[in-house]
Amino acid sequence: MHRPSPIENRLAAELAEARPDLVDRYSAELPGARAAVLTRLWRALAHEPLPWVVRRVRGAHGLALWLADGRALHGPHADPFATGAYVTTVRLDGVAHDDPARLMTGLGWPHSAGLAAELGHSAASLALSRAGQEAGAGEWPARDWQWEQRIVDGHPFHPNCRSRPGFSAAEQLAYGPEHRPVVRLETMPVPAGDCLLTGDWPDELRDGGRLLIPVHPWQTAHVLKGGAQPWRAVHPLMSLRTLALPDGTHVKTALSARLTSSVRDISTYSIGAAVTLSSFATDLAARTDGLLHVTRTLGAATADSPDLAAVLRESPQAYAAPGERVLPVAALATTTLPGSPSWLAEFTRLALTVGLRLLELGVALEAHGQNLLVVLSETGAPLRLVYRDLADIRLSPARLTRHGITPPALTGRQITDDETVLRRKLFGSLVAGALAGTAGSGPALADALATAAARLPGTPDLTALLENPLPAKALTLMRLSPEVPGDQWAALPNPLADA
Template sequence: MHRPPTAVAEVAKELAAVRPGLLPRYTAELPGARAAVLTRLWRALAHEPLPWVRRRVRGAHGLALWLADGRALHGPRADPYATDAHVTAVQLDGVEYDDPARLMTDLVVPHSAGFAAELDHSTASLALSRADRADHPEEWPERDWEWEQRVVDGHPFHPGCRSRPGFSVADQLAYGPEHRPVVRLGTMAVAATEYLLTGVWPAELRDGERLLVPVHPWQAAHVLKRPAASWADAHPLMSLRTLALPGGPHVKTALSARLTSSVRDISPYSVGASATLSEFAQDLAARTDGLLHITRTLGAVTAGSADLAAVLRESPEVYAAPGERILPVAAVATTGLARSPAWLAGFTRLALSVGLRLLDLGVALEAHGQNLLVVLSADGTPLRLVYRDLADIRVSPARLARHGIAPPDLTGRLVTDDETTLRRKLFGSLVAGALAGTAGSGPALGAALAAAVPDLPATADLAALRERPLPTKALTLMRLSPGPPGDQWASLPNPLVLEHGTFDQ
């Protein structure tokens, strides 16, 4: 049977045409990239509530998964918090698989073919990213976007960690932060009768009564399909669609491409709520005794759809004093700091102090390693946190009222009093996400939490964190469930409760 060319082969072919000097390194990185994606997929198979996995059995030599159709999957034990695990192969009914895309194809479960294509693309794109990684990793960057460029592997737990379908090799080299490009942003003019604006829009992005909306060049070419006027050079950040203007704000652009899990957009709802959220967030930050800053949204605009919209946001750099460094938590793993148990415990204490304080007040942050940044002293001590992008927090009017805080004038998905939803939002992003990705393993995460928790105020939320399974987004289940959008969840063994050897399923 004729098989269509894989993304791995297609990327090699394109790379030979656009940057042939990188091809040998790309080829050399493929086995490691394949294992990295397989490791993330095996973690999902071991821990997510997939309806076609009927039973999981841990044995002396690994983990067995019994499927609904009678077949069995065998592989190593899977620490759900490990970032340096290296699964090179698993077995499906005695047949060995080292390719995550081929494994997903042959599982033949609902929607597996589409997800297999994403895993194939993730493998190819990850190998490309690793092949082009910067030299001299021991040197610490000076600018915020340089820290973002160091996060080569993408999401530490998502099998689609580098999946960018719709992006050619030339697109990835031109726009991916790990490739260190300078991106020329454009603008498109929007008449006064066509836009919604909140906040303040700068004079340089006005043309009489019209607003000039910053546009990503990929969006202009592939979605809007019309040219944009040249505007400014910028450096892409981890989210790809947000870029840093040197000496100026960050620009969040519309980029209607599927990245990792979903098509990210800037909805009219988000634009309409942005000014209210930003003002409210400053009051919240003031209640953390200087341990947290929240970047201000300067202005947001939409031209009636998610395809043409932009947000201007303060650069986190404004919150770092001379001699301090500020970096996204996702980049901490590139520094070696987290190898110190004392450093990791101190950082965990800081992050939980802030996150639980805001949760108790009534706000659950989406505090994953991309949104949450840490300010370090010259010797690397974690001093305080910076949070950016308020578009996906959750706000509890009832909790705010208990503390005498007037709820912001918000409606819609951001507002909820459901305790499960609020705790999932914070614990899933901060503990199972940012802290787990920094710690790198269940035992290291458990030790850091055990050192930090006794110093935290006793609240019902802290009790839930200490005693219950840890929620995390079921990222693979979500990719295999293409129905109505929304988060789905898995429950992971609590690193504060289980002994060292029981992190494996």
């Protein structure tokens, strides 16, 4: 019998205080949650360039990983694009592990203790997220935020898919979008002269000579230590720190907690570039013949601190006509879609048409399942795309100039002419992320790519996508090597190679 981990026991005790009616359901969900996290971890062990794994051998009955210290790991074959929880046990030198946190502890690699704690939190929080779900998906939601709250399991490939260290069970229930709460957003008054402000700032967020910066209540309690005032009742979106106001406006807040890989604050660089990028991207989207819209940044402000900043954006709902639905690509897995696999091929063609067109022009989108949204017709056909959150796109001045487009007046990490960086950004997020997560397996992704590619114009970028290994962020390696700045990458086997 599995011995519960300390974090599992702690969340159970907190849940007994906050929601005793969920304790039994939480306990029942724990084995499946551990398997879901273990599956994601096994994918990383099987495919990421981990320096502690020296050889990988595929056999008739599974995969063996030989470690630098002489030990061996054994588990099932690892489809890098599978989203189901198919790994229930991994053997480390013959000892069976069904708990990803204990497996990582047993590996004993540098920084594995910290990652093990995050994996334990991911499994426990995922069980809590699943325990709070209502039976049946019901009708298609009418509002964009309702679609986002249907996404329960988090990132489809990251072992830290539901890791929320620093959040108690009560706080997860109060703020986690999958629990469908209404959150009371707060504001912090700051002298306007102490702020960097770009774009427009609404009158209701001004108080004489002060700006009122929206803050998440978790941030108020744990980082800012009070001083904020209640403002609006809002609905949290899938990113947790972004929330929908009653009028539809989305508010991105700073949330200085480590969720999945990153601490979710907002840099001064992002605030300064927000409106410039928004205007530029809106103009560029017009070159896609109506296939892409970019949600406009209305205003952005920071009190010269990544812990106290906010961005106001229009809702993606603005780009859905009556009868249409707009939803994050990550939410596609929560509903029944018509005509699969033909539907998947058509959606893949739409996404690649837009992504490759912008890449050719000089913009690489971070088009994962959270940033990329799809507009569906009343019958469920994919019509066009909506993109939000421009903070992590990459711009190539050379490509833009070659197409007669004046690059925006920006410097810093978003600007690069490196072809590899540009392609990794788009292919890693769109193909290895959004499309793979929607397809759910390598064979399904390969079929969709092959069908879609036959109808796309030939470009060097398309050739690179179809013929080279597929880049994906090495998310586990990045957590195990925090001393290495920036992204690290895995080269996944191209799904078309086996098609």
